[in-house]
Every structure is written in structure tokens, then in C-alpha cells.
Amino acid sequence: MSQTGHIINWPSRIRATGLRSTRQRVATLESLAGRPHATADELLNQVRHALPAITIQSIYTVVQSLVDVGLVRKLEFGPTAARFEIQHFDNHHHVHCRLCGRIEDVACQHGSAPCMTPVETHGMVIDTADVVYHGTCTDCLDALDAPDGDTHVSV
Numbered sequence: 001m002s003q004t005g006h007i008i009n010w011p012s013r014i015r016a017t018g019l020r021s022t023r024q025r026v027a028t029l030e031s032l033a034g035r036p037h038a039t040a041d042e043l044l045n046q047v048r049h050a051l052p053a054i055t056i057q058s059i060y061t062v063v064q065s066l067v068d069v070g071l072v073r074k075l076e077f078g079p080t081a082a083r084f085e086i087q088h089f090d091n092h093h094h095v096h097c098r099l100c101g102r103i104e105d106v107a108c109q110h111g112s113a114p115c116m117t118p119v120e121t122h123g124m125v126i127d128t129a130d131v132v133y134h135g136t137c138t139d140c141l142d143a144l145d146a147p148d149g150d151t152h153v154s155v
């Protein structure tokens with residue numbers, strides 16, 4: 001799932017897609033490699049350590065360019081902010097808390113892609129099935145159960 005401890009040559013990965021390797025793109029990929037499922041705001045806070053002048057608009061532009069070439073995967077499962085991760089093509093799936101937007105990785109139970117086949121393919125050759133398990137995380141369940149009703153979660 002994640003490649004922690006694995007040093008990746010991001011500039012050459014970026015150039016292999018035909019994009020120019022910029023400090024913004026490298027910093028964004030390094031940040032995502034260390035912290036998968038980050039929102040654009042979280043990315044901004046991380047990338048700012050290396051590039052203090054970067055703006056949220058630049059983060060959106062940079063991360064979208066990486067999504068467009070397939071280096072980054074955009075996860076948008078509900079009304080909460082989209083999250084980003086390095087595209088590993090490892091067929092992993094996600095659990096998603098509908099209330100706070102938290103996303104975690106889960107291994108595919110089936111093992112190989114596509115792990116499901118549709119009833120009707122409409123003539124398409126299917127290679128992947130994205131599985132998202134939606135629910136409520138324990139933090140959000142605890143907040144809902146709080147006896148004094150002091151919760152920052154609205155449903």
C-alpha cells in the first residue's frame with residue numbers, strides 16, 4: 001500500500017510522464033508519500049516547510065497536474081474535501097467515514113484486479129473495480145454518543 005522507507009526519485013518519475021520536474025511538484029509528491037490521504041489544506045501546510053511562498057491555488061494546480069498524468073490519485077467520496085495519495089496501482093481499496101471524511105487503506109479481499117465484474121459491461125473491457133466502504137469512524141461514533149451533546153459533528 002504505502003512505500004514508507006522506500007526512496008523514490010521523484011524528478012525522474014515526473015519527467016517520465018512528460019511533465020517538467022518542478023520544486024513544487026517534487027515537494028507535493030514527497031509530502032504525499034509520507035502522508036497519504038492528505039487534503040489540499042494539509043498538503044499546503046506540509047509543502048510550506050520546503051516552499052514558504054506557495055499558495056493554496058498553486059497546490060491545487062500542482063496536485064491536479066500530477067493527477068492528470070497518473071502520479072497522484074484523487075479520492076473524493078462525499079461532501080468533505082478531496083484527498084490525495086500517490087498512485088501505486090496496487091488495487092487497494094478504502095474505508096471512508098461519511099461524517100469527518102477520514103479515509104484509510106484496506107487490502108483487496110479478492111487480490112487481483114478487477115475484483116468484481118459488472119452484470120453489464122456495455123462493451124467495455126473492465127480492468128479495475130474501485131471499492132469504497134462507507135461508514136462512521138469510532139471518533140465520530142463517540143462524539144455522537146457524548147451524553148452532554150457537546151459534539152462538533154452535525155448529521
Ligand SMILES: [Zn+2]
Pocket residue numbers: 097098099100101102136137138139140
Ligand atoms: Zn469520522
Ligand SMILES: [Zn+2]
Pocket residue numbers: 036037085092093094104105
Ligand atoms: Zn489509499
Ligand SMILES: [Zn+2]
Pocket residue numbers: 091093107108109110111115116131
Ligand atoms: Zn478488491
